Amino acid sequence: MTRPAARAMILPACLLTLASLTACTGLDENSASTDPRPVHSPAETLDPAEPDDPGTARAGDSETGVVDPGWVMAAQEADGVFLSLHEKDSDLEFRAVDSAGTILWTALRPRVCSGFFVSESEAGPVAVLMDQQSGSNSSLATTASGFDLHTGRKLWGPVEAPGPLLGSGLVFAGAPQDFIGKGGPRVALDPATGKRLAAEAEDSPRVITLLGSHLILADGEMLIGQDLGGHRLWIRDAADLGVSAGEARETPWEAIGGSHALLGSAGDRQRTLIDLRSGAAVASNIDSAGYDAGSHTLITADAQLHGFDLDGTKRWDAPLADDAELSAVGDGRIVTAAGAGNGPNGTETRSASDGQTIDGAEDDPATRRFGAAHHIAETGARLFGDPDSPLLSPKKQ
DSSP, rough: OOOOOOOOOOHHHHHHHHTTTSSSSSOTTOOOOOOOOEEEEOOOOOOOOOTTTTTEESSSSSOOEEOOOOSSSEEETTTTTEEEEEEEEEEEEEEEETSEEEEEEEEEETTTTEEEEEEETTTSEEEEEEEEEEEHHHHHHEEEEEETTOOOOOEEEEEOOOEEEEEEEEEEEEEOOOGOOOOOOOEEOTTOOEEEEEEEOTTTTTEEEEEEEEEEEETEEEEEEETTTTEEEEEEGGGGGGGGGHHHSSOOEEEEEEEEEEEEEETSSEEEEEEEOOOOEEEESEEEEEETTTTTEEEEEEEEEEEEESSSSSEEEEETTTEEEEEEEHHHHHHHHETTSSSSGGEEEETTTTTBBBBTTGSSSSHHHHHSOOOOTSSEEEEESSSOEEEEEEOOO
């Protein structure tokens, strides 16, 4: 929702494999968890004296202004606040960092509990953190709790989680039958309250995804769109979106703004942009998509770039180099990167409102050093480098 080359951090294999899409991957009776505590101190700024070592850091100013929050996993962002993990001694430390590069709060979790999810909600952006606590028969149970992303204030939880966090919204999968094969029954939780919105039973609709205020279910081959109050918004044959209901359940869904979703796996060039308010396909057979809130523009990329109004009306087309890909959208800009996207030569920036080239954008010091940004918040803050250990370029004051 939804990146740059900083120092590599070696995590346990289970964390590298499951990344942020899991519950707790094991049991650890020796590690303590803490609720978020306020920090309000600046993240470290990269030292320009060490241009070949992006892991070198110090407090203070630098040529690029890029800071290293110490994250060792892809960051998630909402409302200009970023969240990811930092390794601290034998534990994992969640670090929430605002668009100015200030660490707002931190929270400790055992190394086996790397799961987290950032979601919009009616109460504002929520950070859901996984944890473990004593269960029945002296066992440890996996739980989820919701916190205000800006302040770290607890909103709800802990709520016992039935299994791994799938990543398609706040949806968990129970253990599969005989503990092998595909995941078991799914449960969707309201990110604002932690209450169950849907739970699969033998004859109930299947849970597909929960993105923002939109819950998608499947009944047979029909997909059903609902709001969080349970009111039906639409019903549509899954075949209209080029998939079966089973494929829609197992295929990744990525939120694009607050009203659309991208269905399909990254890199398969056959993804579909869907309007979650109607279930209609806005664009098919595309590589990627993004949304610019300032200009209210949906961006898609295939052999070209395209700009759409929220109702699906095409606004503009723009050329895209054969080896270029959509890298980031936000703050009125579209960034594309050719080749590996390293260095400014392969980077191009266009206006989200009309698709026209923005001259001189590649002269930005952060772009010259790190290449194309891979995430742009609407505040103007950007993420650079390795997506699994991202660096943050704060918004310009």
